[in-house]
Amino acid sequence: MIEVKGANGERLLFDGASVAKFRHNGLEEVARNPVSTYRSIQVKHRPGKRGRPDTYEVLLAMASFMSLTVDDEQKPRLDDLVAALDGSGTPAP
Numbered sequence: 001m002i003e004v005k006g007a008n009g010e011r012l013l014f015d016g017a018s019v020a021k022f023r024h025n026g027l028e029e030v031a032r033n034p035v036s037t038y039r040s041i042q043v044k045h046r047p048g049k050r051g052r053p054d055t056y057e058v059l060l061a062m063a064s065f066m067s068l069t070v071d072d073e074q075k076p077r078l079d080d081l082v083a084a085l086d087g088s089g090t091p092a093p
Contacts (some may be wrong), residue, residue, distance in 0.1 A: 002072040004077045007055060014081055021066045033062035037086060038085050043078065060085075 002014040009025045015072065020032040021051055039061040046055045054072040 002077060002081050004058075004068065004070055004074055004081055006074075007071050008069065010068055012058075012060070012066065012068055012081065014084055016084075019060065019062060019066070019085075021068070031064050031066055031067075032063060035061035035085070041082055041085055043082065048072075 001016070003049065004012045006012075009023065011022050011026055013020045013022065016035070018032050018034050019038075021030050022028060023030050041061070042059045044057045044059075046057060048054045056072075056075060057072050057080060058068045058070060060067070
């Protein structure tokens with residue numbers, strides 16, 4: 001199971017069979033998509049300004065689109081999620 005926590009209380013949870021997005025510090029599930037619907041994932045690096053940490057904007061295309069902004073400290077978990085989804089055997093168009 002891979003959990004990526006967002007900068008604003010949102011998170012993505014990958015359990016091997018599906019990816020779910022939660023809001024409000026994990027209290028409200030707003031979307032869940034099976035891995036078979038995975039199309040692509042885009043990660044854009046945003047350098048920190050005025051003492052703020054670097055962030056990454058994530059756009060995950062599945063049956064629905066999921067977006068998340070993560071801090072630099074979550075980058076290793078984000079890399080794990082990208083590797084797991086890209087290795088899921090579902091070809092990206």
